[in-house]
Amino acid sequence: MSKNYKLKRLSTRRYQxxxxxxxxxxxxxxxxxxYQKHEGIEPQLFINKAMSNERFISTDIVADxxxxxxxxxxxxxxxxxxxxxxxxxxxxxxxPLDKFLSxxxxxxxxxxIVDVVxxxxxxxxxxxxxxxxxxxxxxxxxxxxxxxxxxxxxIISPKMPEETMPREAFELYNQRKxxxxxxxxxxxxxxxxxxxxxxxxxxTPVKAPVKVVPEEKKKKSAPEGGC
Amino acid sequence: xEKQKKIKKELYWNPYFGGFLLGLVLILVFYISGRGIGATxxxxxxxxxxxxxxxxxxxxDSPYYAKFLEDEKSPVNSWLGYETLGVIIGAFISGAVSGxxxxxxxxxxKITSRRRLIFALIGGVLxxxxxxxxxxxTSGAALSGMAVLATGGFVTMLSIFGTGYVVAYFFRKNWI
Amino acid sequence: MGPLIPNxxxxxxxxxxxxxLIGLAFxxxxxxxxxxxxxxxxxxxxxxxxxxxxxxFTAVLVSVIGLYYMDYLSWLxxxxxxxxxxxxxxxxIGGIIMGVGFLAGGFxxxxxxxxxxxxxxxxxxxxxGLLIGIFIFSELYSVLTPMLSQGDYGNITLDKSIGIPxxxxxxxxxxxxxxxxYFSDLxxxxxxxxxx
Amino acid sequence: xxxxxxxKRISVSAVIFLLVIVIGLLTFKKPKHVxxxxxxxxxxxxxxxxxxxxxxxxxxxxxxxxxxxxxxxxxxxxxGHLPGARNIAHNEVLIEDNIRFFKNLTxxxxxxxxxxxxxxxxxxxxxxLYQLGYTNPKILAIETQYTDKVFIAKDVQIEKPDxxxxxxxxxxxxxxxIPVAEPVxxxxxxxxxKVVVPVEKKKKSAPEGGC
Numbered sequence: 128m129s130k131n132y133k134l135k136r137l138s139t140r141r142y143q144x145x146x147x148x149x150x151x152x153x154x155x156x157x158x159x160x161x162y163q164k165h166e167g168i169e170p171q172l173f174i175n176k177a178m179s180n181e182r183f184i185s186t187d188i189v190a191d192x193x194x195x196x197x198x199x200x201x202x203x204x205x206x207x208x209x210x211x212x213x214x215x216x217x218x219x220x221x222x223p224l225d226k227f228l229s230x231x232x233x234x235x236x237x238x239x240i241v242d243v244v245x246x247x248x249x250x251x252x253x254x255x256x257x258x259x260x261x262x263x264x265x266x267x268x269x270x271x272x273x274x275x276x277x278x279x280x281x282i283i284s285p286k287m288p289e290e291t292m293p294r295e296a297f298e299l300y301n302q303r304k305x306x307x308x309x310x311x312x313x314x315x316x317x318x319x320x321x322x323x324x325x326x327x328x329x330x331t332p333v334k335a336p337v338k339v340v341p342e343e344k345k346k347k348s349a350p351e352g353g354c
Numbered sequence: 355x356e357k358q359k360k361i362k363k364e365l366y367w368n369p370y371f372g373g374f375l376l377g378l379v380l381i382l383v384f385y386i387s388g389r390g391i392g393a394t395x396x397x398x399x400x401x402x403x404x405x406x407x408x409x410x411x412x413x414x415d416s417p418y419y420a421k422f423l424e425d426e427k428s429p430v431n432s433w434l435g436y437e438t439l440g441v442i443i444g445a446f447i448s449g450a451v452s453g454x455x456x457x458x459x460x461x462x463x464k465i466t467s468r469r470r471l472i473f474a475l476i477g478g479v480l481x482x483x484x485x486x487x488x489x490x491x492t493s494g495a496a497l498s499g500m501a502v503l504a505t506g507g508f509v510t511m512l513s514i515f516g517t518g519y520v521v522a523y524f525f526r527k528n529w530i
Numbered sequence: 531m532g533p534l535i536p537n538x539x540x541x542x543x544x545x546x547x548x549x550x551l552i553g554l555a556f557x558x559x560x561x562x563x564x565x566x567x568x569x570x571x572x573x574x575x576x577x578x579x580x581x582x583x584x585x586x587f588t589a590v591l592v593s594v595i596g597l598y599y600m601d602y603l604s605w606l607x608x609x610x611x612x613x614x615x616x617x618x619x620x621x622x623i624g625g626i627i628m629g630v631g632f633l634a635g636g637f638x639x640x641x642x643x644x645x646x647x648x649x650x651x652x653x654x655x656x657x658x659g660l661l662i663g664i665f666i667f668s669e670l671y672s673v674l675t676p677m678l679s680q681g682d683y684g685n686i687t688l689d690k691s692i693g694i695p696x697x698x699x700x701x702x703x704x705x706x707x708x709x710x711x712y713f714s715d716l717x718x719x720x721x722x723x724x725x726x
Numbered sequence: 727x728x729x730x731x732x733x734k735r736i737s738v739s740a741v742i743f744l745l746v747i748v749i750g751l752l753t754f755k756k757p758k759h760v761x762x763x764x765x766x767x768x769x770x771x772x773x774x775x776x777x778x779x780x781x782x783x784x785x786x787x788x789x790x791x792x793x794x795x796x797x798x799x800x801x802x803x804x805x806g807h808l809p810g811a812r813n814i815a816h817n818e819v820l821i822e823d824n825i826r827f828f829k830n831l832t833x834x835x836x837x838x839x840x841x842x843x844x845x846x847x848x849x850x851x852x853x854x855l856y857q858l859g860y861t862n863p864k865i866l867a868i869e870t871q872y873t874d875k876v877f878i879a880k881d882v883q884i885e886k887p888d889x890x891x892x893x894x895x896x897x898x899x900x901x902x903x904i905p906v907a908e909p910v911x912x913x914x915x916x917x918x919x920k921v922v923v924p925v926e927k928k929k930k931s932a933p934e935g936g937c
Contacts, residue, residue: 141737145370146708148740152595152747153704156697159602159751165761170858173761174817177850210887225773228766239538248887254846255772258853259765276888366570369581371736372563373588374743379559380593383552385600387545388533389612391556393640394664397657401664418671436546440553441560441640442647448561449648457649460568474568474652477635478642478659479666481628485639486667487678488624490614492638493556495621497586499614501593503688503696506616513625515574518632522575525633529572530724592743603750604757 167263176261183272184244186281187299190306193217200242202271203235205256216246216278217310227256228263237265246271246278282306365452380501387433390498394485396438398422399431462529473528488513533610557644566645568636568652569724575633577721580714587707594700616691618681635659759820762859771861777852779839779864781881792837795863797851798870806877808841808870816842816851828860841866845884 168176176182192200193216202219204211211221222232224247236243237260245253245268253270260268271278280286285303288296366372383391402422406413413419449455461470485491488510490499496514499507534540535548563585564570573579601608632638635656637645642660645653667674689696763771771777784792794811796803803813814824831838838855840848840863848865855863871878 145736145740146711148744149591149595149704149708150701152599152744153591153697153701155747155751156595156598156602157695157701159697162756162760164604166764167761169757170759170761170854171820173857174819174850174854177854178816224769228769248885250846251849251884254849255769255853258850259769262761262765262768262853262857279888366564366581367559367562368736369563369584370588371739372559372581373585374592374736374739375559376556376563376585376589377592377596379552379555380589381596381600382555383548384533384593384597384611385606386534386540386548387552388536388610390614391552391640393638393643394660397639397660398664401661401668404661405665405668416668416671418668433545433549436549437553437556438643440550440555441557441643443550444554444557444559445561445566445644445647446557447554448558448644449566452562454561454566454648457651459651461652462569470652471655474635474637474656475659475662477631477633477637478656478661479663480631480659481635481638481656482631482660482663482665483667484624484627484629484631484663485660486624486664487627487674488621489617491628491640493640495614497589500590501597502608502611502613503594503699504614504616505683505686505688505691506614506621508688509616509618509621510625510628513622514629514632517626517629518575521630521633526576528634529569529636530576530578596743596747599747599750603754605750
């Protein structure tokens with residue numbers, strides 16, 4: 128009988144200890160010094176990313192991708208809607224910088240299926256968008272190097288290389304000429320240009336890209352749950 | 355001595371130990387998958403799949419079924435479906451280890467098996483209906499919800515257990 | 531860092547394997563704690579067995595404390611976790627229906643599945659009832675929709691909805707739960723023993 | 727059926743749980759630098775308060791109200807820099823001295839005027855500083871170059887289209903109605919055909935590694 132009693136005492140003592148541990152842990156949460164947390168990546172990583180050159184994609188590659196209808200990327204124009212309406216690249220979608228972090232834009236930018244190539248008139252606005260996206264840890268954002276200014280300089284009206292320049296310069300020039308032809312400012316024959324102008328709606332770019340369906344998005348945010 | 359050992363084997367765990375492990379499982383599922391556990395989700399998948407198999411046109415017309423049939427995947431072939439399967443297997447293992455596997459109807463000696471089964475059916479229908487209204491059952495809404503301090507989890511838990519204590523009097527004959 | 535799968539640390543293909551393993555552990559623990567017995571479950575309402583209360587609140591406390599510590603230590607981003615959405619009316623109404631169902635049937639869905647696994651016939655009937663209940667709900671869905679979407683608070687957590695810091699809420703839950711454990715033992719000692 | 731009354735297992739596991747948390751807390755190091763501004767408000771700042779400062783704007787400022795900061799590497803800085811500029815390379819922003827420097831600037835309400843090879847590089851530093859909570863940096867809209875042993879800084883206009891693209895494209899298309907001898911096989915013939923450049927462009931070559 129006394130042994131049983133002892134056992135009971137012991138077990139009560141144990142439960143008291145367990146309760147104490149629980150309270151201790153819960154109180155620990157209250158007592159722990161608060162420190163501020165932030166979304167996205169660490170400052171040091173951000174600095175490293177802001178320094179790297181890997182974000183740039185040249186206009187030649189972008190032109191090549193558009194011509195070959197590469198499904199692995201989407202062009203995002205971060206300029207204002209008015210500018211976008213005036214002119215943009217074929218198949219580009221418009222996400223003005225002020226809407227860059229909005230919910231709708233999230234479907235396009237925050238995914239891991241296709242590369243997102245940002246561009247603006249030069250690099251500055253697109254770079255702002257790129258830096259913000261990287262701050263939040265989005266992984267597949269790129270910049271079109273030089274923006275639309277560079278695009279016009281290289282693809283639409285490339286500069287003729289000088290005669291003394293190496294052969295590669297001429298090849299590049301020819302490639303750019305050919306690409307320019309695709310984008311509706313070709314040069315060899317008039318009829319060819321005419322037909323291309325008709326078929327290639329550069330002036331009224333397709334607003335919704337065929338390639339990116341937002342539903343396809345691999346959601347990074349918390350999954351649906353529940354019972 | 356031999357007999358004592360056998361009794362010990364058949365004992366249930368200390369509830370605090372069970373609760374502790376359950377808490378660890380919850381932490382683990384949130385840590386790995388970012389979501390809670392659930393039980394009605396798998397059953398809902400079963401219902402939808404059955405309706406879809408028996409009356410496909412009806413399933414496509416109803417907005418509720420269509421919502422779940424949108425995906426190519428079968429509704430049973432979901433996270434909660436696999437989890438439910440796991441629950442059944444896990445419980446079977448535990449029952450086998452502790453020697454509790456037995457086909458029987460558990461009921462108070464004061465009532466018949468028949469009465470117990472009828473009430474089980476009524477209770478099941480109510481619980482199934484209620485779990486869909488509240489968007490989750492005791493494990494999905496209350497337990498997983500409370501683990502992340504979701505307001506809905508607390509409300510559901512209080513609502514279930516509060517009602518339980520209120521109506522306990524009327525069902526006392528079934529249990530005591 | 532965590533949660534691992536949404537952040538792509540573990541490939542998504544593993545999601546279903548994880549689901550199976552988590553379910554396995556969940557089922558094992560529920561069964562081993564005695565949740566496969568309806569009379570043990572319902573004991574919490576009649577005061578002869580408080581296993582449900584103890585297991586439930588211990589689990590909630592351990593997980594909520596663990597998760598918040600993990601968040602503090604940056605092992606886990608608690609804002610990325612799935613928070614059960616709060617629909618005030620439907621949570622209360624659904625809870626009331628479930629409460630009645632609990633007392634009538636003696637199980638809740640998770641526990642009924644564990645009981646099915648060890649061969650309880652009443653649990654099988656209960657699970658059948660669950661399926662019928664879900665089916666009825668699905669058929670009535672369009673009628674019920676307006677009621678269900680009322681009181682939508684979104685995926686809100688308690689600290690935001692009542693404006694008290696989360697750590698204080700956790701501490702108060704811990705104290706409340708311990709008090710409940712203590713009183714449940716007192717009640718259990720007083721109530722007539724029921725053997726099952 | 728009875729349940730196990732013994733508490734050995736739960737005690738052991740509770741102690742392990744406690745130990746894990748205690749060890750975690752002991753080994754935990756608070757991150758030294760934390761972004762105090764979130765991405766949304768940074769974007770808002772970019773849109774509402776223009777971080778760009780032109781060199782004209784700089785001249786208009788009181789010379790005590792700002793400090794020029796060169797964010798290029800020390801090597802580039804030593805070759806040539808704006809008079810009075812202080813060198814804080816972009817990747818050294820988080821060094822303690824530099825953090826203190828920016829803190830003091832904020833306290834004194836002075837503007838840190840950042841410049842680099844071009845505004846794009848300065849923007850990276852600006853973003854870092856702004857998000858760390860230093861609200862007063864500005865970006866100087868200049869491009870710097872070091873050619874023929876001379877340090878050159880020239881003004882640039884940011885986000886200004888070189889051409890009016892829509893109309894330019896139209897004019898290009900119409901102009902091409904006039905057949906222009908534009909040999910595609912340039913390489914073979916080695917001729918120097920004339921290129922029709924419809925609008926005289928401001929020369930604005932993107933520096934290597936620049937924008």
